Amino acid sequence: MTTRTATAMPDRPEDFRTGEGLRTLLVRLHEAGPGAWEHDPVVAELMAYAAEKYAPLASKHGLDPWEAASAAFDVMRTRAARTAENPWGVITHAVRITCIFEERAQGLLCSVHQARRPHISSFHDPERFSDRENPLTDYHPAFRIIDSIELGKYAPTGEEESDSATQLAMSAAEDAIAFLAMLGWTPETARSGVEHVCGALIKAGSRATAFEALRRDKQVRVLLDIPSGSWHALLRAMLGNPDTDHATTGAGRGVLLRLLIGETIPLLLRDDDLVLALSLAAPGARE
Structure with a gap:
């Protein structure tokens, strides 16, 4: 019979709004192993905070706040975020880049992976024949x-x-x-x-x-x-x-x-x- 070990919760949850608190939380989730991000109750609060934090950035690039939060989630699970002197700075930089290429991909009608390639992103967005005064x-x-x-x-x-x-x-x-x-x-x-x-x-x-x-x-x-x-x-x-x-x-x-x-x-x-x-x-x- 397989038993699941619950993630050990600290007496006082980490204040993930600060850089040090976020680093502590990320390290704990990483050490807890598979399933920690799914079952830890602090994660839901963290992602809601990330969606709110990056909502203006997402809006600037025509995206939904949760798309920016999803990008932040991908970065939070990396070693670079856990060991960074300023975890939120690393996450914000990565989310900004992702939003830029997400917007570029929507304009080029291609995937984000393709939009990140210089020989693809150098093209201009598709243009309808009726977009200009002259055909x-x-x-x-x-x-x-x-x-x-x-x-x-x-x-x-x-x-x-x-x-x-x-x-x-x-x-x-x-x-x-x-x-x-x-x-x-x-x-x-x-x-x-x-x-x-x-x-x-x-x-x-x-x-x-x-x-x-x-x-x-x-x-x-x-x-x-x-x-x-x-x-x-x-x-x-x-x-x-x-x-x-x-x-x-x-x-x-x-x-x-x-x-x-x-x-x-x-x-x-x-x-x-x-x-x-x-x-x-x-x-x-x-x-």
């Missing part, structure tokens, strides 16, 4: 078709080609300014807007990257004195939509690229959707 397909390079005309035909390969490409780009920019002026944009606003878009395009190296950078740069829009709606319409018209469904269309290429590949202003004026969008977006058009 993710408009600017993310993973959804973009690299236009061979954009990167090949007009990519400079020497001094002569570079000069020719520069002249062609300058001509396209001037035509774009004239095109905007025909649709109700003041020459000053059209020039400042197009020149800034061209500068950002040269710096970014791709239309999608330039579009996203300019869309986020509210300071530039304020400096150019262009309303938000007009600015976004200008960006979409000049740089185009990089969505794969529009890659070979006029909307996908944008005015600047269409002018570069040989389209003319009269041909652009036949694009009813483009003309309507830019006409309605002209600053002061609705006043």
Whole structure:
């Protein structure tokens, strides 16, 4: 017949709220052997205290207080907690790290074990297509078709080609300014807007990257004195939509690229959707 030896209880329970009292309790539970944590009545009070103590930390990371208490329980049974000069300090540090990775795991939709790995935690949280004002397909390079005309035909390969490409780009920019002026944009606003878009395009190296950078740069829009709606319409018209469904269309290429590949202003004026969008977006058009 097997008998179970009850955990020897001290005359006065340890004050686990203090570091010394917690160490004494942890050592006693460890020496009592298997089953001590399950049957010792002080353990319930200890875990309730831990849940209350770490509730603010758990709330900060979107967790339940008992999830933090569970993490504390795992640490309390280790040798590091029993022998530490400051047991609560060791436990608090471990619980904080666990909460951080628990929150990270929930964001990454993976296990806590995976979230602790650097090559996994370096990723950003999953993002819905509807989370942003502009669809993710408009600017993310993973959804973009690299236009061979954009990167090949007009990519400079020497001094002569570079000069020719520069002249062609300058001509396209001037035509774009004239095109905007025909649709109700003041020459000053059209020039400042197009020149800034061209500068950002040269710096970014791709239309999608330039579009996203300019869309986020509210300071530039304020400096150019262009309303938000007009600015976004200008960006979409000049740089185009990089969505794969529009890659070979006029909307996908944008005015600047269409002018570069040989389209003319009269041909652009036949694009009813483009003309309507830019006409309605002209600053002061609705006043």
